Amino acid sequence: MNRTIPRGPYKPGKIRQNSEQCMLDAATQAFSRYGFSGTSMQNIADTAGVPKANVHYYFKNKMGVYTAVLGNILDLWDTVLNDITVTDNPATALCRYIDAKIDFSRTHPQESRVFAKEMLSGAPHLQEFLQDKYEAWLASRLRIFQSWIDAGKMDPIDPAHLLFMIWGSTQHYADFEPQVKQSLGTDTLHQEHFDAAAKTVKQVILKGCGLTPPAP
Amino acid sequence: MNRTIPRGPYKPGKIRQNSEQCMLDAATQAFSRYGFSGTSMQNIADTAGVPKANVHYYFKNKMGVYTAVLGNILDLWDTVLNDITVTDNPATALCRYIDAKIDFSRTHPQESRVFAKEMLSGAPHLQEFLQDKYEAWLASRLRIFQSWIDAGKMDPIDPAHLLFMIWGSTQHYADFEPQVKQSLGTDTLHQEHFDAAAKTVKQVILKGCGLTPPAP
C-alpha cells in the first residue's frame, strides 16, 4: 500500500531559483566575453562560486546552459519590444523605440553581446526565434511603417533597411564598446554618453525620415 | 674557413607566400564562424588542405595565426579608409564613405565578423590599433565634420555619434547577416540588397544631416 502522495514532477524551490539565476548570470558574463567555446564549465562554476558538478546538476550540459542564457535574453528582448505600444505618431513611436534600444545597450551590454556573437556565428540557435517571434514582430512593424508612408506622414523609406539602421546604430554602443570608449575618450560609458547617443540617433533618424521631433 | 655566404634572415619565396595566404584564408573563415577558441588548428589545417604540423611551421602558434588574420583585416581596413579622399563637399564625402563601408560588408563579410568578435570580446588585441591608427583617423574625421558644421554646410550633429551611426548601420549587413536575410526574405544577400541598403542609409543620413544628395 502506498501511503505517500507523489508530489508534482518539478517544484522550483527558492534555492533552485536562486542558484540557477546565479549560474545564469555567471554564464552570461563568461559567454559574452569568451564566447561559447572559450567558456569552460569550470569558469562558469568559479564565477558563480560553486563547484563545477553543481552546474551540471542544474543544467543538462554546456549547451543547456547556453540555450538557457539565450532564452533569457530573448525574454528580455520580448519585454523591451512589447513595451513599445505604437501610437499614431511616427515621431513619438520612433523616439520611444530608439530610447528603449539605447537603454538596453546601457543596462544589458553583456546580453547584447551574447546575442551579437550568436548572430555573428550564423545564429544556429536562433532559427526558431527568427522564424517565429521575430518574423511576426518585423512584419507588424513593416506594415506600420508602410501605413505611415502611405498616409504621407513620413518620407518613403525602405522600412526594413530603416529598422536595420536603428538597430545597428543602437546596438553599436554595447557591441563595439571598446571603439566607442576610445572615440569618446572615456574609460567607462556613463548615462550622459548614452543620452548624447540617443539624442544624435533620434535627431538624424527623425529628420532623415522627414519627421519633426515630438514636443516633450 | 666559411665558404658559404649566409643569406638574409627571411626570404618570402612564392611557396611561402602562397601557402601562408591559403592558411590565412582558411583561418579567417574558421575564426569568423567559430571564434578563436572554437577554432582548432586541425580545423584550419583541414580547411587549407594541409597537415596540421604545416600550420605550425608557418605560424608560431594559434595566437600567431589569429594576430596575422587580424593584421590582415586592419590592412584591408586601411586601404578602404585611405581610399576615401575628403573633398570639400560633405554630401559627396559621406556618400563615398557609406558606399565603401557597405561594399566592405558585401565583399569581406568574414573579415568584418572576425573584427566584430574581437570588439565584442573587449578588443584585447586591438588596443594598439585603437590608440594609434584609429585614434588618428578618427580625430581627422571629427575635425572635418566640425569644420563643415562651423561653415554651416551641415546641421550641428555630434560627429562621433554620427560616425557610430554610419559604422553601425553599414556593419550590420555583415555582422547580423542571419537577421538581415530573414528580414529581406532571401537565402543569400545579392548586390541589389546592398544597393538598397546603401541607398536607404545615404538617404536618411544625408537628409538627417541637412544635406542634399550630390548629383550623380
Next chain:
DNA sequence: ACAAATCTTGTCTAATTGGTCAATTTTTTA
C-alpha cells in the same frame, strides 16, 4: 650535380575540458 636551405608530414605528449558518479550534506515534508 650537389649541398644547403626550405618545406612537408606522421607521431607523440602534456594539459585542458565536458561530463559522470557515488557519497555526503542540507532541506523539505508528513
Next chain:
DNA sequence: TAAAAAATTGACCAATTAGACAAGATTTGT
C-alpha cells in the same frame, strides 16, 4: 522527528587540443 527529496561536492574518465619534434621530401643556389 524521521524519512524522503533536493542539493552539494570531490574524484574520476574519455576525448580533444595545442604544440613539439624528428625524419623525410622538395626546392634553390652555385
